[in-house]
Amino acid sequence: MPDARTQVMRAAPPGAPVVGVVGAGQLARMLCEAASALDIGVVVLAERADDAAAPVAPGLVVGSPSDPAAMRALAGMVDVVTFDHEQVDLGILAELAAEGAVVRPGLETLQMAVDKSVMRARLAAAGLPVPPYESLHPAVSSDPAAATAAIASFADRHGWPVVVKAARGGYDGKGVWPVPDVDATRRLCETTARAGTPLLVEAFVPIEAELAVVVARRPGGDVVAWPPVETAQVDGVCREVLFPGRLDPAVAGRAAALGRAVAEVAGSVGVLAVELFLAGGALLVNEVAARPHNSAHWTIEGSITSQFENHLRGVLDLPLGSTAPAAAEVASVNVFGAPPEVPPSGGPRGPDATLPRALAVEGAHVHLYGKTPRPGRKLGHVTVCGSDAGEVRARAWAAARALGTPLPASLDVELAR
C-alpha cells in the first residue's frame, strides 16, 4: 500500500537505460547533467518537490527514502538504484534487492558507508591504516556513565583529547565531537545517549594534510581512480579542493594505492570516495563515502571523465572513462550562503544576483545547485583549471567570494589576481 505522501510526478522516457537515485540534492543534480549527454534516464526520489535535482531530472518521485512504498516505486521505474546520500534504511534496500531490484553500490558497501564502526572494523581487518579507535557497544552508547567510562579508558591508553563520533548519520562535520577531558565527555554522552546515538571513539590525530582519493568500479571489478587531491575542511566542512595540491608525489602515489585498496575491501560499484589524513608522514583512512563526493567536483572540468559520468557508467556496468587530468592545476572552491551580517554586495537574492560578478572571473566554471541561500548552506562550487596553482586558486576564490562565500580566516588564500 503506497504511502499517501509518495507521488510519482513523472517517469523517464522509455528506451534508454534508467538510473534511479535515492535523494535529489546537488549530487543527483550533477548526475542528471552527465546522464543527459549519454541519453541515460534518471528518476530521482526527492523528499521535497523543490529539491536541487527535481527540476532537471527526467523522472521524479516525491517521497521519503525511509518509506518502503516510495523506495519500491522508485525501484519499479528504473534499471538500477543508486544514491545521492547515505541516509538510507538498509532493511528496505535488502527487501528491494530480494524482490529483484539491482542496488549499486550493494548492501555490503553501503553498510560500510552508513556505519563508521563497520567501516573501521572492515578496513582494520584488511590491514588498512585507520586512526586508533574503539566502537562502543550499543548498550554502552545508550548509558551515559558507561559511555563516559569507556571513552575515558580509551583516552588513558591514547591520550586526551579524543574524537567521539556518531557511528551513523553524521556528515559535513556533524556527528564529530573532539572532547578534551572526562567532564566534556560526560556532558556529550548524556546528550548522545538521550538521542540514541551509537558511538565510536578515536585518537586525536595531529593532521598535516587532508587528502581524498575517488575511485570508480564496475561490478566485474574493473577500477579507475582520479589522482589524489588536497582538501581543506573548516569546522568539518569541505571548503576547497586542490589538484594536485601541495602533496609530495610519493605521498600521492601511496594515497592512490590506499584508495584503490579501500574500494576493493568495500567491493564498491560506481564511485567511492576515501578521505585520508596525513599524520606523521603516514596516511590514515578518515571517511568513506559510496557515492559521488564533494572532493571530486573538480573532475567535471579538470578530468577527461567526471565522477558523475563514471558513477553512471559504473552502476550501469558500462566501460569506465579515463580519469586523467585535463589540466596541470585545478582548484575547486565551495560556494556557501553568506551570514546575514555579510550580505553579498550584489544584493539580497543570493548567488543569482551576484552571478555576473562571478562569471566575470576569467576561466571560472560556476556551478549553482538551485538551493535557497541560507547562511552556511552549501549552494554550489566554482572550478578553475590552469597551469599556475596560485592563480587557479585565487580565481576560484574570487568567483566564490563574488557569490557571497565567506573566506575562512584559517585558509591562507592569496586573493590578489
Place this chain on the structure above:
Amino acid sequence: MPDARTQVMRAAPPGAPVVGVVGAGQLARMLCEAASALDIGVVVLAERADDAAAPVAPGLVVGSPSDPAAMRALAGMVDVVTFDHEQVDLGILAELAAEGAVVRPGLETLQMAVDKSVMRARLAAAGLPVPPYESLHPAVSSDPAAATAAIASFADRHGWPVVVKAARGGYDGKGVWPVPDVDATRRLCETTARAGTPLLVEAFVPIEAELAVVVARRPGGDVVAWPPVETAQVDGVCREVLFPGRLDPAVAGRAAALGRAVAEVAGSVGVLAVELFLAGGALLVNEVAARPHNSAHWTIEGSITSQFENHLRGVLDLPLGSTAPAAAEVASVNVFGAPPEVPPSGGPRGPDATLPRALAVEGAHVHLYGKTPRPGRKLGHVTVCGSDAGEVRARAWAAARALGTPLPASLDVELAR
C-alpha cells in the same frame, strides 16, 4: 484563445533567471545541460512531448512555434525567448516583442538567419565576401519559366553549374540544389514553383576547404569568438569538425575576423555561427545561423566555455566566458543512424545497445540526443581532445562507428588506432 493543442506541461522553478527556447531538439537539450550548472531555468517549446530536450528541460510547453498562443504561453513563462532552430514566424515574434517579450537574438538578426536572400544582401552591402548570387523576385520564383530564364541568365554570366537555393526553410543540405544545365533547372523550378519556394541562385564555388567561426555577443556588443574550425560536409550534412583542422594559421586569422564582422552586421545576441568556403585562397560566407551550431559542439569539452553556456550568458546579458581552447587538437564527429543494410554490430536497438563499445574508446566524449534511430538521422556526436590530430580524429570516428555511424567514402579517415 490558446490553441487546444498547446499544453503547458510544467514551469521552471521560480527564483533563477529563465530562458525560453523555441524548439526542443538537441541544441535545446545541450542548452539545458549547460543551464543546470548555472541554475538558469529553461522552458522549451516542443512540437512533440518526446522531442530531444523535453525530458531534461525544467519547463515544458508542447505546441507549435507557428501557433501564436503557444509562443505567447512560452514568452509569458520566461525572462528571454531564444531559439533551437530557424523555423519561426517572424510576424509572431514581432507581436510578442511589441507586447514586451525580450527576444534574443532580435528580429533583425533572425531575418538574416531565416532568409538567405536577406543574409546575402546585408553581407554584400556591408562589403563582406559572399559567392556571386542573385535573389529571384517572388513573382519569378513562382513562375517556372521565368525562374528558369533568370537562372539561365545568371549562368550565362557565371557559368554552369550553378547552385539554386531555397531562400527559406533549408537546413542540413535540404533546399540546396546544384544544377548542371537548363533542362535540370527547368525540372527543379517546376517543383519549387509548385511548392511556393522563394529562390536564389549562386555561382558554383570550387571549394578547397569549409570552415566555421562561431561568435557569441551580449546585447551591449561585447563579443567573443571560438577559434575557427575545419568542417566536412557530405551531401550538405556536417559529418566532422576539426580544431584547428588543416587550416593555414593566416587563413584561420582572416576567418576569425570575418566571423566577427558578420556577427557585427547581424547585430546578434547569443551565439551566431558563420560557415565559410575557402576557394581560390579567398574566404566567402556560405551560411549564417543565429543559434548554437553543430560546428561548435566540440566546445563542450574542447574550450573553456561551451557555445551552449555562452549562448545562455549572451541572451541573459551576463559576462561571456573564455573561448580559449582546452586542448591542442579536438575532433568532433556526428553520430548517424545506420542504413538498414548496415546494422550496428551491437544489435538492433540503436546507439544505446552499442554504447559500451563507444565508451570503451579512450577519451571518447559521447553525446546522444535521445532520438529514435532512423537511417541518416543525426543521433548524437562524439568529441575527443588530445595532442595529435590524427589520433583524436581516429578515436572520434572509432566511437561514432561503434554507435552505427556509416563512414562516408569521401572522407580520408585513418581508422587505425
